[in-house]
Amino acid sequence: MTDMATEKYTELELYDLKLYEQLEYLERNIASIEQDLADPPDNSLPDDIDAEALPETIKALELECDQLRTELTSAFQEGVIKTTVLQSLNASHLVIKNLYPENPDERSNLFQEIEKRDDLVSEYLLAFEELRPYQTWIKETESNIIEVQQENRQLMASIVKAEGAAKESALAREATQRIEKLEREAAVKSDALDRQQAASARDSSSAPSEDFQRATEEGGSQRRREELSEDDLQLRIKKTRNMLEFARNVLQGVIVESGIDWSESERWLQVILTVGEEI
Numbered sequence: 001m002t003d004m005a006t007e008k009y010t011e012l013e014l015y016d017l018k019l020y021e022q023l024e025y026l027e028r029n030i031a032s033i034e035q036d037l038a039d040p041p042d043n044s045l046p047d048d049i050d051a052e053a054l055p056e057t058i059k060a061l062e063l064e065c066d067q068l069r070t071e072l073t074s075a076f077q078e079g080v081i082k083t084t085v086l087q088s089l090n091a092s093h094l095v096i097k098n099l100y101p102e103n104p105d106e107r108s109n110l111f112q113e114i115e116k117r118d119d120l121v122s123e124y125l126l127a128f129e130e131l132r133p134y135q136t137w138i139k140e141t142e143s144n145i146i147e148v149q150q151e152n153r154q155l156m157a158s159i160v161k162a163e164g165a166a167k168e169s170a171l172a173r174e175a176t177q178r179i180e181k182l183e184r185e186a187a188v189k190s191d192a193l194d195r196q197q198a199a200s201a202r203d204s205s206s207a208p209s210e211d212f213q214r215a216t217e218e219g220g221s222q223r224r225r226e227e228l229s230e231d232d233l234q235l236r237i238k239k240t241r242n243m244l245e246f247a248r249n250v251l252q253g254v255i256v257e258s259g260i261d262w263s264e265s266e267r268w269l270q271v272i273l274t275v276g277e278e279i
Contacts, residue, residue: 016075023068030061178254182247193240196233 255262255272262268 013079016072016079019068019072019075023065023072026061026065026068030058030065178251182251185247189240189243193237196236 252272255268262272
């Protein structure tokens with residue numbers, strides 16, 4: 001029963017009631033004491049009241065009553081203010097409700113949008129579950145792609161290495177062909193030079209023996225021809241040496257620039273040593 005009564009009142013209202021009850025109790029005590037003092041029943045004071053301290057006791061009780069009245073007045077004012085505020089809020093709520101009535105269509109639209117949202121969320125979850133196997137497949141495919149890319153890199157490295165070896169082989173073949181060509185040209189020029197030297201030697205060794213007088217007359221012109229032949233021969237020898245020197249330099253440049261590791265090849269090492277000899 002007490003709990004039900006408490007639920008009907010607020011905390012401030014209960015506090016006001018408590019102060020009011022206490023104030024009434026004190027006022028009743030004061031009135032009883034004053035009545036006893038004005039007209040004692042048997043012209044005597046109660047045993048628990050000291051006649052000398054009675055005025056001070058009455059004064060203390062009056063002060064306590066005044067304090068309780070002040071607190072009660074303050075609580076009453078707070079209650080009035082609270083009641084006024086609540087009434088104002090209720091009135092403003094009614095005013096706002098009258099000025100801006102609720103639109104049933106908007107509320108209905110709001111519920112429809114909420115239902116639509118719930119439907120979309122459900123569809124999203126279903127689609128996500130349907131796509132889960134594809135996500136697994138995509139991850140496996142990406143892993144396979146990475147493996148294939150690694151294999152392609154290794155294959156590309158092998159191809160580049162093979163191309164480099166093929167290029168070196170082609171350069172080696174080209175260098176070999178050029179060297180053989182230069183060797184043939186040098187051999188042809190060397191044979192021609194040998195034939196010229198042999199012919200010159202034969203011409204110089206065959207002197208005329210038929211007529212000593214004729215030899216005497218023609219001796220001067222023969223010596224001049226021999227001197228011219230020797231100068232021409234020396235010039236030809238010099239030109240041939242220059243050509244061979246040029247061919248040797250070209251051959252060395254071709255071997256070096258071809259990228260051939262001639263130091264590890266017995267054949268090309270022999271070629272380098274041969275072309276490096278003085279002519």
